[in-house]
Amino acid sequence: MWAIETKALTKTYTQGRIFRKPIVALDHLDLQVAPGEIFGYIGHNGAGKTTTFKLILGLIQPTSGDAWILGESTKRVETRHKIGFLPEQPYFYEYLTATQFLDFYAQLFGMDRSLRKRRIAELLDIVGLSHAVSTALRHFSKGMLQRIGLAQALINDPEVIVLDEPMYGLDPVGRKEVRDLILNLKQQGKTVIFSSHILADVEMICDRVAILSQGRLQRVEKTGGLFEKSQRQYELIVRDLDEHAFSELRKLALEVRRQMEGVVLIIPDEATTEIAQAVIREHHGKLVALTPRTPSLESLFIDEVRGDGLRGDHKTQKKTGTKEKAA
Amino acid sequence: MKKIGAICLNTFREAVKDKVFCNLLFFAILVIGLSVLIGNLAIGEDEQVIQDISLAAMSLFGVLIAVMVGISLVYKEIDRRTIYTVITKPIRRYEFLLGKYLGLLLTLLINVGVMTIALFLVIRLQGYTFNLEILWAIVLIFFELALITAIAILFSTFASPAMSAAFTFCFYLIGHLTQDLLQAGRESQSVMFANMSRWLYYLLPNLDLFNIRGEMVRAIPVSMQYITYSIFYGVLYASALLLLAMLIFQRREFN
Numbered sequence A: 001m002w003a004i005e006t007k008a009l010t011k012t013y014t015q016g017r018i019f020r021k022p023i024v025a026l027d028h029l030d031l032q033v034a035p036g037e038i039f040g041y042i043g044h045n046g047a048g049k050t051t052t053f054k055l056i057l058g059l060i061q062p063t064s065g066d067a068w069i070l071g072e073s074t075k076r077v078e079t080r081h082k083i084g085f086l087p088e089q090p091y092f093y094e095y096l097t098a099t100q101f102l103d104f105y106a107q108l109f110g111m112d113r114s115l116r117k118r119r120i121a122e123l124l125d126i127v128g129l130s131h132a133v134s135t136a137l138r139h140f141s142k143g144m145l146q147r148i149g150l151a152q153a154l155i156n157d158p159e160v161i162v163l164d165e166p167m168y169g170l171d172p173v174g175r176k177e178v179r180d181l182i183l184n185l186k187q188q189g190k191t192v193i194f195s196s197h198i199l200a201d202v203e204m205i206c207d208r209v210a211i212l213s214q215g216r217l218q219r220v221e222k223t224g225g226l227f228e229k230s231q232r233q234y235e236l237i238v239r240d241l242d243e244h245a246f247s248e249l250r251k252l253a254l255e256v257r258r259q260m261e262g263v264v265l266i267i268p269d270e271a272t273t274e275i276a277q278a279v280i281r282e283h284h285g286k287l288v289a290l291t292p293r294t295p296s297l298e299s300l301f302i303d304e305v306r307g308d309g310l311r312g313d314h315k316t317q318k319k320t321g322t323k324e325k326a327a
Numbered sequence B: 001m002k003k004i005g006a007i008c009l010n011t012f013r014e015a016v017k018d019k020v021f022c023n024l025l026f027f028a029i030l031v032i033g034l035s036v037l038i039g040n041l042a043i044g045e046d047e048q049v050i051q052d053i054s055l056a057a058m059s060l061f062g063v064l065i066a067v068m069v070g071i072s073l074v075y076k077e078i079d080r081r082t083i084y085t086v087i088t089k090p091i092r093r094y095e096f097l098l099g100k101y102l103g104l105l106l107t108l109l110i111n112v113g114v115m116t117i118a119l120f121l122v123i124r125l126q127g128y129t130f131n132l133e134i135l136w137a138i139v140l141i142f143f144e145l146a147l148i149t150a151i152a153i154l155f156s157t158f159a160s161p162a163m164s165a166a167f168t169f170c171f172y173l174i175g176h177l178t179q180d181l182l183q184a185g186r187e188s189q190s191v192m193f194a195n196m197s198r199w200l201y202y203l204l205p206n207l208d209l210f211n212i213r214g215e216m217v218r219a220i221p222v223s224m225q226y227i228t229y230s231i232f233y234g235v236l237y238a239s240a241l242l243l244l245a246m247l248i249f250q251r252r253e254f255n
Helices: A049-057 A075-084 A098-108 A113-126 A142-153 A174-189 A197-204 A243-252 A270-284 A299-308 A314-321 B002-016 B019-041 B046-077 B081-085 B093-125 B132-157 B161-175 B176-187 B192-205 B213-217 B224-251
Strands: A004-014 A022-033 A038-043 A064-069 A083-086 A158-163 A191-195 A209-215 A216-222 A233-239 A255-259 A262-267 A286-293 A324-325
Touching: A004 A049, A004 A083, A004 A262, A022 A049, A022 A216, A038 A197, A049 A064, A049 A083, A049 A191, A064 B224, A075 A083, A083 A142, A083 B081, A098 A142, A098 A158, A098 B002, A113 A142, A142 A158, A142 A174, A142 B081, A174 A191, A174 A197, A233 A270, A243 A262, A262 A270, A262 A286, A270 A286, A270 A324, B002 B019, B002 B046, B002 B093, B019 B046, B019 B093, B046 B081, B046 B093, B046 B132, B046 B161, B046 B213, B081 B093, B093 B132, B093 B224, B132 B161, B132 B213, B132 B224, B161 B176, B176 B192
Parallel strands: A038 A191, A038 A209, A083 A158, A158 A191, A255 A324
Antiparallel strands: A004 A022, A004 A064, A209 A216, A233 A262, A233 A286, A255 A262
């Protein structure tokens, strides 16, 4: 059983009052998040990340398709007992103190007074706000608001936690605290799905990451999988190349740069690297360096969003992606 | 019920910290206090004038509070996106809306209570006895406010605060004219107008039903049957409006 599962989840809006033009915000999303996983959900603005979360949480209704949390339909209100949610750039009831605020949300879960009291104290401690129990939220800093927001998302000890941009507006220390908190939730066996624009954070803590572009799921990768041999690129630095060799190598490379130390070639895979080496040998070129290059999440993301993604089909990439830069 | 209670209490907390509420309540009490000065001008009838002005202030400021606070409560939740964290908890949308409504009613109850105490003090300080019959007029003022709040909540589920305020005030004005509308229809030569006025009379709220202020102040007896009927009418009409609001709110998308 998946912690989160969606099948052909689609959301279409219409634009314009007279000529109603359909806008697809999310297009047949098939997603599976395993229990106990930290799942990163990335995409540019308007890619459909928040739409996915809103559909899962019932804030909006899907045009078609379904979603389940731990096997239960997200249409059921009872399913929300298992979910914790922190929206993007949240705004909270500023007239409440931290304790009143958490107590309000605890009551929405029907928790009794003693359990509420215990859970609130525990959570304020976890998010490092024990010193601010009686402070009204209007006096909270941005980081403190994000932390109290996380506390409300965890008030019901949920099994699945959905966080929309949890690192938004936080300084490096705040981001580390949120990362640690997410890792701690994983240790407790919780499932966390979160969106973020800070790809370093996603790469650092996620088990898997999904890239979304224009409402479509482009790919789902294990973060370890980003470094798999099959997806590894190679950087070759070559000297003493004649023009004929250079033009042949250009056809094989994803990227070509001329630098002080020689011509730098980015070759998409191991097999092509061997062909390139043969070309260099044949034309008496000098191979100065050969370095395996693991694509970062950022480069992967940018490639996907540009639409010339690394999908194991380097021929396609070569057609569209070969660039030559002069150093 | 626990969940509705939590929303109700939170709404009450928010409403009483609303500057609009505090200012209107302050002015209402000020008018009740100042009614003494105007009462002094009406020699021999000062007690009646004080009661008349005070009850009118109670009704007018109550309506202003019901509309101004009522229209913004749901809108603010959506605009500030606080609703995202509430609706995503295991709470049904109708429970949320009912909680908001009851929270506002609680606020209005406190508001009417405070104004009643102010009226009581003013009358006692003038050396008169507080006529308990006046309380029936206040009870009906409260039920009128409950109905107006339901109108405000209904509009706030789909319209902007400005539109909701305009619609609610229109309903308030028309609600006090339905009796005249029916009468005009009866006296009209046009069958179509007569039919239309009758339908509008039944469709629109008859807010004049809740006005027994004049009778109570002048000690004109009003039957318990009339009072019970007015309360029943208010509860039924407000329930129908809330039901409609819930149906709209259920389908609402929070983009």
